[in-house]
Amino acid sequence: MNNLLVSHQVIDMLRYSQSVKKFIFASSYLVYDCALYSSSKKASDPVYLKETAQKNPRNLTGAAKYYAEKEIEFFHTNLSRDLQYINARIYRSYGEDSKDIISRWVRLALKGEELSLYGRDNSFDYIYARDVALGLIKLAQTDFIGSVNLGSGKSVPVAHVIDTLKRSFSKLKVKETKNSVHFENSGADMSLFKQLTKWMPAHDLQQGISRIITHEKSK
Numbered sequence: 001m002n003n004l005l006v007s008h009q010v011i012d013m014l015r016y017s018q019s020v021k022k023f024i025f026a027s028s029y030l031v032y033d034c035a036l037y038s039s040s041k042k043a044s045d046p047v048y049l050k051e052t053a054q055k056n057p058r059n060l061t062g063a064a065k066y067y068a069e070k071e072i073e074f075f076h077t078n079l080s081r082d083l084q085y086i087n088a089r090i091y092r093s094y095g096e097d098s099k100d101i102i103s104r105w106v107r108l109a110l111k112g113e114e115l116s117l118y119g120r121d122n123s124f125d126y127i128y129a130r131d132v133a134l135g136l137i138k139l140a141q142t143d144f145i146g147s148v149n150l151g152s153g154k155s156v157p158v159a160h161v162i163d164t165l166k167r168s169f170s171k172l173k174v175k176e177t178k179n180s181v182h183f184e185n186s187g188a189d190m191s192l193f194k195q196l197t198k199w200m201p202a203h204d205l206q207q208g209i210s211r212i213i214t215h216e217k218s219k
Helices: 002-016 060-078 101-110 129-140 158-168 191-197 205-218
Strands: 022-028 047-049 084-090 092-094 115-118 126-128 146-150 174-177 186-188
Touching: 002 022, 002 060, 022 060, 022 129, 060 084, 084 129, 092 101, 092 129, 101 115, 101 158, 101 205, 115 158, 126 129, 126 205, 129 146, 129 191, 146 191, 158 205
Parallel strands: 022 084, 047 186, 084 146, 092 126, 115 174
Antiparallel strands: none
16 A cells, blocks of 8 residues: 555656656566466576566565556656656565565574575575665666666575575574475566666675675674
8 A cells, every 4th residue: 555655646746846857666576477487386497587578466566566667657658747767676685674584584593593494496586785776876877768677687596595594604493394385486687777777786695695694793
């Protein structure tokens, strides 16, 4: 509800502000059809989604993001207002003081508590929050109008995330639980982003996790 109402309010206010020239919307890869990258069986290769891939939001968050994208497009097309917009479809971000799964696992590991692992064979595109922020700035510096992916461009199995954590926590306790959720094997096709910005996210998973560990220890 907040996603819908706040996004609508911001977009509506743009009608009255002639000073705003660019609007960068933080959308999500959840707008894509999950049938493209998930199935009941483990996939051998990840599916790197292009911006032109079929849309069919997988949950309410994705639906709210997609609705906002369409409202922004409608605003741009139908209202007499010179405004550049970019819908940045962000993948699985993680970073300091976040509620994301990697940050939660780091906090549990520092306390010596057990991690609950679901679906070690699932594979996601994780992007460090600082790279997300810089990526949005890089996009704002372009003249592009439309939608573009913002991820690391690499699909990483959950099992690899656990192995990376074990390098810093030799006594890491992990409890693996089976579930019936479909396997996901997704990643961002970053071709358009790289073409527009001449830049790519710099932090790999090890660097990002190390930064989070250092931050959490300092608190």
